[in-house]
Amino acid sequence: AIQLTQSPSSLSASIGDRVTITCRASQGISSALAWYQQKPGKTPKLLIYDASSMESGVPSRFSGSGSGTDFTLTISSLQPEDFATYYCQHFKSYPYTFGQGTKLEIK
Amino acid sequence: QVQLVQSGAEVKKPGSSVKVSCKASGGTFSSYNFSWVRQAPGQRLEWMGVVIPILGTATSAQEFRGRVKISADESASTAFMELSSLRSEDTAVYYCVSEYCRGGSCYPNWGQGTLVTVSA
Numbered sequence: 001a002i003q004l005t006q007s008p009s010s011l012s013a014s015i016g017d018r019v020t021i022t023c024r025a026s027q028g029i030s031s032a033l034a035w036y037q038q039k040p041g042k043t044p045k046l047l048i049y050d051a052s053s054m055e056s057g058v059p060s061r062f063s064g065s066g067s068g069t070d071f072t073l074t075i076s077s078l079q080p081e082d083f084a085t086y087y088c089q090h091f092k093s094y095p096y097t098f099g100q101g102t103k104l105e106i107k
Numbered sequence: 108q109v110q111l112v113q114s115g116a117e118v119k120k121p122g123s124s125v126k127v128s129c130k131a132s133g134g135t136f137s138s139y140n141f142s143w144v145r146q147a148p149g150q151r152l153e154w155m156g157v158v159i160p161i162l163g164t165a166t167s168a169q170e171f172r173g174r175v176k177i178s179a180d181e182s183a184s185t186a187f188m189e190l191s192s193l194r195s196e197d198t199a200v201y202y203c204v205s206e207y208c209r210g211g212s213c214y215p216n217w218g219q220g221t222l223v224t225v226s227a
Contacts, residue, residue, distance in 0.1 A: 001169070030211060036152075043202065043217050044152065050212050087152055091206070091213035095168045096142060098152040 002026050004088055006099035012107040017078045021102045023071045023088035032091040035064055035073045038101075039084045047086075048073065078104075109134035109205050111218035118224045124191040127221045129203030131184045137161040139205040141186035142215075143177060147199040157206075158186055193225045 003026040013019050023033065031051035036044035046055045048064035051071055061076040075082055083106050088099040114128040129141060142157040156167030156177045165177040176189040186203055203218035 032211060032213060034213075034215060038152075043220055046215060046217070049214055089152070089154075089215075091208065091215075094157060094166050096154045096157070098144075098154065101151050 001095050002029060002090055002092060002097060004090055004097055004099040006086075006088060006102050008102060009100065010103040010105065012105050013078055014107045015078055015080060019075045019078055019104065021073045021086055021104075023066075023073070023099050025069045025071075025090060025092075028068045029090045029092035031067045033064075033066070033071050034089050034091065036087045036089065037082075037084045038087065044087060080106075108207070108214070108216050109136075109139060111203050111205055111216065113201075113203055113218040113221045116222040116224070118226065119193050121194055121225055121227055123193050124189060125193060125223050126187055126189040127201050127203075127223070129186040129188075129218050131186070131205060134205075136179075136181050136184040139207055141177075141179060142204045142206060143175075143186075143188040144202045144204055144217075145199040146202070147196070150199075155188065155201075160186075190223075193223075195225050197223065198225045199223060 005024045007022045033051045035048040038044040047058050052064045063074050086102045109131045110133045112130045117125050119125050137160045140159045143155040145153050158165040158177045158179045160179045160181050167175045179186045200220040202220045205216045207214045
């Protein structure tokens with residue numbers, strides 16, 4: 001099974017900061033990767049699919065990049081509503097595993 | 108995109124089984140694959156398995172094999188996940204996810220989740 005490793009596992013940042021979260025796959029997955037945002041008690045919200053395609057309605061401060069084994073999610077200027085947990089998931093082959101999550105907290 | 112509505116919360120005894128449904132509307136059912144993902148309290152997301160209605164096949168993650176049955180009824184536009192031999196560690200929110208996959212590109216869409224509580 002393909003493993004996804006996110007880093008960091010947690011991150012403290014301030015409003016207005018630029019933040020980057022990394023997801024590394026144990027083998028190449030082309031661009032078959034999605035990023036989600038999850039707030040406590042809520043369903044994960046799709047932000048990015050196919051590594052860099054933005055879901056409709058997602059603010060433009062979110063962007064995704066990468067292909068192969070290394071991927072990043074970038075938030076260009078943190079807003080109060082962005083403090084949440086972020087997950088990556090691949091769609092290359094079954095099982096469609098998830099990263100362990102990155103918890104983004106207010107500094 | 109297809110809209111997904113899952114069945115309601117369940118409370119089960121250890122050793123019993125639970126069956127969660129996921130009804131799709133607003134799209135062609137056989138155009139999608141349906142995965143099931145769960146999340147135990149405070150834990151990460153965990154992919155359980157998938158049904159591919161157009162092929163009539165299903166597969167599950169190694170850790171659930173022998174305990175999970177994932178299926179679909181195309182006539183009812185509904186996917187199902189049945190988990191047996193329940194234990195307290197199976198207490199979680201179970202999500203149905205439709206996946207529209209073409210040529211290496213996959214677009215996921217999540218249901219609202221179903222809380223399953225396993226308690227004596």
